[in-house]
Amino acid sequence: MVKRKKFATIKDVADASGFSINTVSRALSGRGYVKKETKEKILRVAAELGYTRDCTASALRTRKTHLIGVVVVDNTNPFYAEVIKGIELEARNYGYTILLVNTDRNYENEEKAINTLLQRRVDGLIITAVQTRIDDILRLVHQGIPNVVIGARFENIPTNYVCSDDERGGYIAMKYLLDTGHKNVLFLNAQKYKYAARVREQGMRKALNEYELTLENKVEFGVIYSNEGFENAYETFQMFLQKTKKDFKYDAIICYNDIFAYAVIKLLKEHGLKIPEELSVVGFDDISFSSIIEPPLTTVATDKIRLGREAFKSLIKNIETGSISQIILPVELIIRNSTKNRSNGNP
Amino acid sequence: MVKRKKFATIKDVADASGFSINTVSRALSGRGYVKKETKEKILRVAAELGYTRDCTASALRTRKTHLIGVVVVDNTNPFYAEVIKGIELEARNYGYTILLVNTDRNYENEEKAINTLLQRRVDGLIITAVQTRIDDILRLVHQGIPNVVIGARFENIPTNYVCSDDERGGYIAMKYLLDTGHKNVLFLNAQKYKYAARVREQGMRKALNEYELTLENKVEFGVIYSNEGFENAYETFQMFLQKTKKDFKYDAIICYNDIFAYAVIKLLKEHGLKIPEELSVVGFDDISFSSIIEPPLTTVATDKIRLGREAFKSLIKNIETGSISQIILPVELIIRNSTKNRSNGNP
DNA sequence: TTGAAAGCGCTAACAT
DNA sequence: ATGTTAGCGCTTTCAA
Numbered sequence: 001m002v003k004r005k006k007f008a009t010i011k012d013v014a015d016a017s018g019f020s021i022n023t024v025s026r027a028l029s030g031r032g033y034v035k036k037e038t039k040e041k042i043l044r045v046a047a048e049l050g051y052t053r054d055c056t057a058s059a060l061r062t063r064k065t066h067l068i069g070v071v072v073v074d075n076t077n078p079f080y081a082e083v084i085k086g087i088e089l090e091a092r093n094y095g096y097t098i099l100l101v102n103t104d105r106n107y108e109n110e111e112k113a114i115n116t117l118l119q120r121r122v123d124g125l126i127i128t129a130v131q132t133r134i135d136d137i138l139r140l141v142h143q144g145i146p147n148v149v150i151g152a153r154f155e156n157i158p159t160n161y162v163c164s165d166d167e168r169g170g171y172i173a174m175k176y177l178l179d180t181g182h183k184n185v186l187f188l189n190a191q192k193y194k195y196a197a198r199v200r201e202q203g204m205r206k207a208l209n210e211y212e213l214t215l216e217n218k219v220e221f222g223v224i225y226s227n228e229g230f231e232n233a234y235e236t237f238q239m240f241l242q243k244t245k246k247d248f249k250y251d252a253i254i255c256y257n258d259i260f261a262y263a264v265i266k267l268l269k270e271h272g273l274k275i276p277e278e279l280s281v282v283g284f285d286d287i288s289f290s291s292i293i294e295p296p297l298t299t300v301a302t303d304k305i306r307l308g309r310e311a312f313k314s315l316i317k318n319i320e321t322g323s324i325s326q327i328i329l330p331v332e333l334i335i336r337n338s339t340k341n342r343s344n345g346n347p
Numbered sequence: 348m349v350k351r352k353k354f355a356t357i358k359d360v361a362d363a364s365g366f367s368i369n370t371v372s373r374a375l376s377g378r379g380y381v382k383k384e385t386k387e388k389i390l391r392v393a394a395e396l397g398y399t400r401d402c403t404a405s406a407l408r409t410r411k412t413h414l415i416g417v418v419v420v421d422n423t424n425p426f427y428a429e430v431i432k433g434i435e436l437e438a439r440n441y442g443y444t445i446l447l448v449n450t451d452r453n454y455e456n457e458e459k460a461i462n463t464l465l466q467r468r469v470d471g472l473i474i475t476a477v478q479t480r481i482d483d484i485l486r487l488v489h490q491g492i493p494n495v496v497i498g499a500r501f502e503n504i505p506t507n508y509v510c511s512d513d514e515r516g517g518y519i520a521m522k523y524l525l526d527t528g529h530k531n532v533l534f535l536n537a538q539k540y541k542y543a544a545r546v547r548e549q550g551m552r553k554a555l556n557e558y559e560l561t562l563e564n565k566v567e568f569g570v571i572y573s574n575e576g577f578e579n580a581y582e583t584f585q586m587f588l589q590k591t592k593k594d595f596k597y598d599a600i601i602c603y604n605d606i607f608a609y610a611v612i613k614l615l616k617e618h619g620l621k622i623p624e625e626l627s628v629v630g631f632d633d634i635s636f637s638s639i640i641e642p643p644l645t646t647v648a649t650d651k652i653r654l655g656r657e658a659f660k661s662l663i664k665n666i667e668t669g670s671i672s673q674i675i676l677p678v679e680l681i682i683r684n685s686t687k688n689r690s691n692g693n694p
Numbered sequence: 695t696t697g698a699a700a701g702c703g704c705t706a707a708c709a710t
Numbered sequence: 711a712t713g714t715t716a717g718c719g720c721t722t723t724c725a726a
Contacts, residue, residue, distance in 0.1 A: 005490055007468075009703055020713045025705060032706090033711055055467045056406040057703035060718050065403060067446075067467075076432050076635075081423045088422070088449050097463060099414075100447045102435050116444060120402045120414075121354075143352055230639070262639050288423075292577070292609050294641035356719055367697045372721065379722095380695055404719035407702050 008049040017045040028053065059121065068315060069117030069125040070098045073105050078287035079257065079304060080128060083150060086308020087126055094316060096123070103130055105228065111136045118145070124315045126150060131194050146318045148311045152195035153326070160318055162311045162327045164302040166196045169331040170203025173254050173282050173300050176333055178211045181343030182252040182280060184220040188237055188264060190256040191225050197256060200284065204254065222250070226260065233263035241267065251279060251342060258283035258290045261297055265338070280339035296336035302329055355396040364392040375400065406468065415662060416464030416472040417445045420452050425634035426604065426651055427475060430497060433655020434473055441663060443470070450477055452575065458483045465492070471662045473497060478541050493665045495658045499542035500673070507665055509658045509674040511649040513543045516678040517550025520601050520629050520647050523680055525558045528690030529599040529627060531567040535584055535611060537603040538572050544603060547631065551601065569597070573607065580610035588614065598626060598689060605630035605637045608644055612685070627686035643683035649676055 010028065014021045019042060026032035027042040028051075034042070059065040070087055072080050084100065091098050099122060101113040107130045114136050117125060124146035129137060131152060140147045141159045148160040177185055187204060190197040201223060208221055226236035233255070241248060255261035261283035265275060273279055275295055283290060286301030307329060314325045357375065361368045366389060373379035374389040375398075381389070406412040417434055419427050431447065438445050446469060448460040454477045461483050464472060471493035476484060478499060487494045488506045495507040524532055534551060537544040548570060555568055573583035580602070588595060602608035608630035612622060620626050622642055630637060633648030654676060661672045 007703095011703075021703095022705085022714075023712055025703095026712085029705080035711060038711080052462070052466050054407075054703055056403050056412060057718090058705070059403040060401075060407050060720085061703080061705045063718075070447075074432070075422065075435070076425070076428045078423070078425070078428075081425075081428050084447070085421070085423050085449065088447060092448065097446050097448065097467060099444050100417075100431070100435060101439065101444065102432065115399070118354075119399050120444060230635075262636075266639055288577075289609075289636050289640075292613055292640075293636075354719095358719075368719090369698075369721085370696055372719095373696090376721080382695060385695080401719055404702090405721070407704085408719080408721045410702075 007054065008046075008051045009054070010051070012049055013042060013046045013051055016049060017042050063121075065121050065123055066096050067120065067122045068096050068098055068312070069114070069120070069122040070100050071103060071110060071113045071117070071125060071127045071129075072100065073103055073128055073130060075100060075102055077259075078289070079285050082287070082304035083128065083308040083311070086305035086310075087312045088308075089305070090309040090312035094312070096312075096316075105130055107132045107136075114140065124148070124319050126311050126315055146315055148315045148318070150307060150311050158324055160314045160325055162307055162314055162329065163196070164307070165328050165331050166199040167203035167206070169284060169300040169302075170200035170254075171207045172203075172331070172333045173200075173284075174204040174207035175211070176298075176335070177252045177254070177280065177282065177339070178207060178219065179343075180280075180339065180341040183218075183342075184250045185222070185252045185254065186250040187221070187223045187254045188233065188256060188260050189223050189225050190228055190260075197225075200256070220249070226256070228259075230259050230263050233260040234267060237264055237267055241271065252282065252339070253279065254282045254284075256284060258285045258287045258297060258299055261290075261299070261338075262293060265293070265295075265297075275338055276340040280342075282339060286334055290334075291336065295338045298336045298339040299334050301332050301334045354401065355393075355398045356401070357398070359396055360389060360393045360398055363396060364389050410468075412468050412470055413443050414467065414469045415443050415445055415659070416461070416467070416469040417447050418450060418457060418460045418464070418472060418474045418476075419447065420450055420475055420477060422447060422449055424606075425636070426632050429634075429651035430475065430655040430658070433652035433657075434659045435655075436652070437656040437659040441659070443659075443663075452477055454479045454483075461487065471495070471666050473658050473662055493662055495662045495665070497654060497658050505671050507661045507672055509654055509661055509676065510543070511654070512675050512678050513546040514550035514553070516631060516647040516649075517547035517601075518554045519550075519678070519680045520547075520631075521551040521554035522558070523645075523682070524599045524601070524627065524629065524686070525554060525566065526690075527627075527686065527688040530565070530689075531597040532569070532599045532601060533597040534568070534570045534601045535580065535603060535607050536570050536572050537575055537607075544572075547603070567596070573603070575606075577606050577610050580607040581614060584611055584614055588618065599629065599686070600626065601629045601631075603631060605632045605634045605644060605646055608637075608646070608685075609640060612640070612642075612644075622685055623687040627689075629686060633681055637681075638683065642685045645683045645686040646681050648679050648681045 010021055010024045014024045024042050027034045027039045088098050103109040110130050126148045128150045151163050153161050192198055224240055226233045253264055255264055261281055264281055275281055283297045283299035286299045290297040290299050310327050317323055357368055357371045361371045371389050374381045374386045435445050450456040457477050473495045475497045498510050500508050539545055571587050573580045600611055602611055608628055611628055622628055630644050630646035633646045637644040637646050657674050664670055
């Protein structure tokens with residue numbers, strides 16, 4: 001086995017170049033005055049020795065690690081994967097590196113994750129919270145540790161968040177279904193402790209209210225709640241189908257996210273129901289598979305990469321200036337083939 | 348804005364508890380002798396002060412960061428996402444945290460990533476290499492820096508790797524198609540600089556050779572090469588279809604991975620070709636969407652989470668004992684509905 | 695069982 | 711323009 005060589009230090013560079021440790025430090029970091037030739041020589045010697053600065057040492061001294069913690073429910077979920085990508089991309093631009101920890105949708109893991117990241121003295125944290133409890137995040141805010149929450153809003157707390165305009169998302173999804181003549185809409189929602197779950201439903205009800213005010217038309221709206229993940233959604237919807245059986249009357253199903261929609265589509269196919277002929281399906285998020293699934297999914301899209309980038313920029317701003325930013329990104333309805341117009345002639 | 352409080356140090360705990368810095372250190376780290384009551388008191392005081400150990404400081408002293416660098420082509424790719432998950436899971440078990448960097452399939456980025464991670468003094472690196480060049484990895488090996496490569500083998504170099512049994516993967520995919528009566532097989536491969544691309548093709552040729560030795564049956568085998576990603580595969584295959592047009596005679600297409608297979612399926616559908624009635628499609632990897640796509644995809648599966656876990660364990664072993672491990676994980680053919688038996692009566 | 699002191703590699707304040 | 715020195719928070723001899 002090749003023995004791991006010790007890294008050269010600035011002291012080694014100092015000795016080899018004949019300058020003092022301090023001069024070397026200034027030459028390498030670019031801070032402070034160094035004569036041009038001196039700097040050149042030092043850089044040359046450093047390169048010869050294969051010098052690589054030791055971040056652990058400078059972090060100790062400067063109290064800045066240029067590390068940020070990213071706490072995520074599950075990096076495998078395409079939504080979070082893209083968010084992570086956005087964060088990582090922007091972080092790299094700014095000379096930061098990300099520490100990634102999964103919580104597997106478990107609040108205790110989230111707490112532990114935050115603690116280890118704090119021990120590692122990350123300069124800040126970006127968190128997609130489990131949301132069953134939020135004490136850990138409140139603690140961060142309380143302690144003045146820079147952090148940004150993605151995908152949830154805490155209205156009364158002065159903290160950074162970045163999320164999509166979920167209310168509008170719910171609104172435009174429902175409005176579209178109403179405009180295209182749907183009369184019985186089911187919302188397969190996530191559990192209500194999730195911010196987005198509550199707010200998307202609100203948006204849908206808002207669209208319903210407006211609609212029913214305008215026309216004298218009756219529209220049925222049902223909501224059921226499922227835990228996250230394909231399997232859970234599949235099971236929940238399956239049980240719902242079994243229970244309602246012949247009473248099942250919906251002509252449209254909105255799903256909390258695209259994964260839920262895939263589960264719904266799969267089940268509807270298994271029951272021989274044709275999409276969109278008999279039933280429309282709408283998702284949320286527009287993850288990449290939604291355009292290639294059968295049928296291509298109509299869905300409320302957000303720019304997930306941007307969500308990540310904005311989160312990082314918001315964090316950096318908070319770290320550097322202490323300012324708080326609360327960002328809501330726009331959503332957009334992508335109409336594909338899982339929905340169809342059922343209005344008979346009317347616009 | 349809440350001002351960020353300075354973290355309490357062991358010195359603070361020492362002052363507050365009346366013991367020396369050293370005793371506190373031993374009490375908190377659990378190394379060395381401390382009287383039971385002393386320890387209890389110290390732990391209590393530490394808790395009161397909200398003490399959290401500073402990893403940057405202990406890393407500097409002990410030369411161990413308990414950080415490992417994970418360099419990945421694209422964390423958004425479902426295959427790598429699962430691998431990352433496996434790494435992170437195992438790392439967390441062992442008290443390590445992962446630094447994640449994407450290379451976006453760019454060798455220069457890979458080099459940069461490795462450099463920043465070395466500056467951060469990670470204890471080791473896990474790399475899914477771009478593979479257009481491998482100088483950076485050779486350098487790591489040369490310098491004796493613990494590292495594990497995922498998904499590629501360097502036969503002549505004493506270094507750790509973990510990969511799937513790609514040759515066997517190619518072999519069983521092809522064998523299955525031959526056994527089920529396919530006579531014209533096309534392999535939509537990735538570029539040949541990729542280890543898996545070369546070896547999977549080898550496995551297929553091996554199956555072909557065996558087959559043609561046994562029976563006197565002629566089988567056509569064509570290979571085309573595409574860059575990675577859905578769009579690239581789509582384009583490559585589209586151009587191939589245009590070029591061959593009416594000469595297109597294949598009754599089976601094996602794809603380098605499931606993403607390629609999705610592109611192929613999409614195109615075949617657009618051309619009105621029925622899968623599996625007219626044409627079988629086989630993928631590689633078995634990413635999670637492959638079971639819910641239409642038709643559900645026959646594919647060569649590996650345990651991606653395990654790939655990640657093994658990679659981490661291999662790394663840790665290398666860090667702790669210096670031993671080299673080269674691991675090849677088994678593959679398995681998952682038969683779904685994108686393929687069908689075309690043999691007329693024969694077994 | 696506990697404490698004193700040195701030092702990991704770097705930066706920053708001050709001196710020259 | 712360069713050097714001296716102290717110290718970030720921790721661990722690790724070594725001594726008491």
